[in-house]
Amino acid sequence: MEQVGSTSHKKRKKFWTEERKEAFSGYIYISPFFILFFIFGLFPILFSFYLGFQKWNGLNEMEFVGFQNFEWILTDPIFWASLSNTLIMWLLGTLPQLLIGIILAYALNASIIKMKSVFRVSIFMPYVTSTVAVAIVFGVMFNSQEFGLINVILGTFGLDPISWSTSEWGVKIAISTMVFWRWVGYNTIIYLAGLQGIPHELYEASVIDGATVRQKIQYITIPLLRPIIILTVFTSTIGALQLFTEPLIYIGRTYREEGITVVLYLYREAFSNLAFGPASAAAIILFLIIIVLSTINVFIANRIGR
Amino acid sequence: MGDSYTQKQSKIFAKSFLYFLLAISAILSIFPFYWMFVMATNDNSAINSLPPAFIPGGELVANFMNVINTIDFFGAIWNSLFVSVVTTIGVLFLCSLAGYAFAKLKFKGRDILFIAILVTMMIPPQLGLIPQYYIITKLDWLSDMKAIIFPGLIDAFGIFWMRQYISSNVPDELVDAAKIDGCSNFRVYWNIAIPVIIPAFATLAIIRFMYIWNDFLWPLVVLREESAYTIQVALRGLIDNYVRDNGMIMSGTFWATVPLIIIFLLFNRLFISSLTEGAVKS
Numbered sequence: 001m002e003q004v005g006s007t008s009h010k011k012r013k014k015f016w017t018e019e020r021k022e023a024f025s026g027y028i029y030i031s032p033f034f035i036l037f038f039i040f041g042l043f044p045i046l047f048s049f050y051l052g053f054q055k056w057n058g059l060n061e062m063e064f065v066g067f068q069n070f071e072w073i074l075t076d077p078i079f080w081a082s083l084s085n086t087l088i089m090w091l092l093g094t095l096p097q098l099l100i101g102i103i104l105a106y107a108l109n110a111s112i113i114k115m116k117s118v119f120r121v122s123i124f125m126p127y128v129t130s131t132v133a134v135a136i137v138f139g140v141m142f143n144s145q146e147f148g149l150i151n152v153i154l155g156t157f158g159l160d161p162i163s164w165s166t167s168e169w170g171v172k173i174a175i176s177t178m179v180f181w182r183w184v185g186y187n188t189i190i191y192l193a194g195l196q197g198i199p200h201e202l203y204e205a206s207v208i209d210g211a212t213v214r215q216k217i218q219y220i221t222i223p224l225l226r227p228i229i230i231l232t233v234f235t236s237t238i239g240a241l242q243l244f245t246e247p248l249i250y251i252g253r254t255y256r257e258e259g260i261t262v263v264l265y266l267y268r269e270a271f272s273n274l275a276f277g278p279a280s281a282a283a284i285i286l287f288l289i290i291i292v293l294s295t296i297n298v299f300i301a302n303r304i305g306r
Numbered sequence: 307m308g309d310s311y312t313q314k315q316s317k318i319f320a321k322s323f324l325y326f327l328l329a330i331s332a333i334l335s336i337f338p339f340y341w342m343f344v345m346a347t348n349d350n351s352a353i354n355s356l357p358p359a360f361i362p363g364g365e366l367v368a369n370f371m372n373v374i375n376t377i378d379f380f381g382a383i384w385n386s387l388f389v390s391v392v393t394t395i396g397v398l399f400l401c402s403l404a405g406y407a408f409a410k411l412k413f414k415g416r417d418i419l420f421i422a423i424l425v426t427m428m429i430p431p432q433l434g435l436i437p438q439y440y441i442i443t444k445l446d447w448l449s450d451m452k453a454i455i456f457p458g459l460i461d462a463f464g465i466f467w468m469r470q471y472i473s474s475n476v477p478d479e480l481v482d483a484a485k486i487d488g489c490s491n492f493r494v495y496w497n498i499a500i501p502v503i504i505p506a507f508a509t510l511a512i513i514r515f516m517y518i519w520n521d522f523l524w525p526l527v528v529l530r531e532e533s534a535y536t537i538q539v540a541l542r543g544l545i546d547n548y549v550r551d552n553g554m555i556m557s558g559t560f561w562a563t564v565p566l567i568i569i570f571l572l573f574n575r576l577f578i579s580s581l582t583e584g585a586v587k588s
Contacts, residue, residue: 147358
């Protein structure tokens with residue numbers, strides 16, 4: 001007995017070498033991520049692709065319907081409206097945001113400016129506010145009534161009040177403003193970090209060579225800022241394609257055609273109409289759009305990088 | 307002489323232009339907070355008149371009482387605080403542990419698994435929304451905080467961030483020395499790595515806390531009972547009424563926003579660097 005015990009003990013000791021112990025610990029330490037990601041990430045994604053081809057309301061048996069869900073969605077004018085709304089609000093909310101972000105970062109980086117931290121903190125404050133709060137506050141500002149703040153301001157310029165929440169462009173401008181206000185400071189600070197990373201010697205050398213301010217911006221600032229510009233375009237594009245909270249809060253359960261976005265459409269199909277098949281099909285289409293736009297982005301980034 | 311005079315003049319012009327630009331931006335950034343406060347302290351008739359109230363009124367308490375009578379404000383704040391704190395602590399532990407494994411331990415497939423984690427960052431979360439909801443119903447976690455906490459523990463960026471930080475801040479010699487002294491891998495992580503990575507914890511904690519606190523779509527989908535609402539979902543209840551009481555709506559929104567803004571103002575440097583550095587470095 002004694003001998004058996006000692007040999008098995010020896011064997012175990014041999015099995016648990018330092019390398020094995022280390023590898024075992026390594027796998028244990030990273031396993032929570034993979035377990036959780038499998039349950040709440042990978043499996044749902046694969047299941048979404050499956051659901052896109054099923055008819056299902058969450059209760060009854062699933063029924064395979066081929067491409068019917070996709071046909072149904074692609075012939076639904078509301079889906080096309082959601083798609084074009086998303087793209088329009090992406091342009092209205094994102095491009096001005098990035099452009100003004102660069103200008104503000106440039107101003108904040110100028111050596112002649114004092115009280116920088118006060119400006120920095122105030123410009124960044126909107127980002128700390130929740131999207132729901134932003135949407136509620138701006139929703140009240142963009143009230144369609146004549147006592148809504150924006151309409152009052154228009155009134156002081158002698159302009160007629162606009163029914164923001166029901167007009168084709170009013171909804172989009174209101175929602176884009178919310179996105180713009182919350183994110184412009186964030187992007188400003190990111191650009192500022194990029195500007196501060198540009199070595200001072202470059203500017204000094206260019207001054208010796210007699211460069212003008214415009215030349216400095218054109219030949220030093222913009223090229224060196226390029227990776228960061230690409231990064232912000234990339235992240236804000238993906239963010240804009242997932243626009244949901246602002247339109248839901250602003251236009252509410254009416255899901256108005258003027259303001260519905262792709263994710264809002266998906267949400268309506270799934271949780272209001274219990275049409276999980278078409279909703280999953282919409283999710284797949286959104287995924288494909290994101291992949292295409294990301295690929296274009298990477299492609300452009302590589303070309304510019306050269 | 308004349309040339310230097312115009313140069314000086316154009317410099318003053320440039321300076322005042324930049325100040326003007328920054329001042330306008332700062333005012334536009336802060337104004338909605340002021341406006342929130344103005345409406346939160348005025349009654350509906352003062353808000354809905356022409357011209358509307360532009361200075362704070364005396365209805366601060368009355369409006370907030372209406373909020374409490376309409377939604378479970380403090381319950382929702384507590385729920386938000388609870389899920390945000392628990393998820394953040396969990397993320398700090400799991401991400402630093404995984405980051406430590408990727409930075410300091412050797413095992414087969416380490417690099418491929420790390421790249422796999424980075425790839426998961428590219429996938430938009432809404433893609434799996436419906437099956438995720440279905441899984442939560444199958445687990446019987448609807449209106450349960452577990453539905454927010456467990457999916458919230460998945461943080462690929464956090465693992466990436468921790469790995470980078472541990473690689474460059476925890477010296478290999480220290481790890482080896484501790485191992486020779488007979489420390490287990492977990493002991494080395496706990497006693498050697500943790501004290502060094504406290505600054506990285508602060509950054510990750512701010513990012514994660516803010517994300518969970520402000521998240522809306524997922525809580526909206528899985529929290530069905532009012533008693534389980536986070537503050538973001540509860541705020542929506544304010545605007546869902548047939549009668550729009552803007553004073554009350556803004557009061558709820560104001561008091562839900564103020565705590566985070568105060569914390570931000572106190573630690574503004576840490577907040578700004580944490581929330582932007584992460585984006586730039588990845």
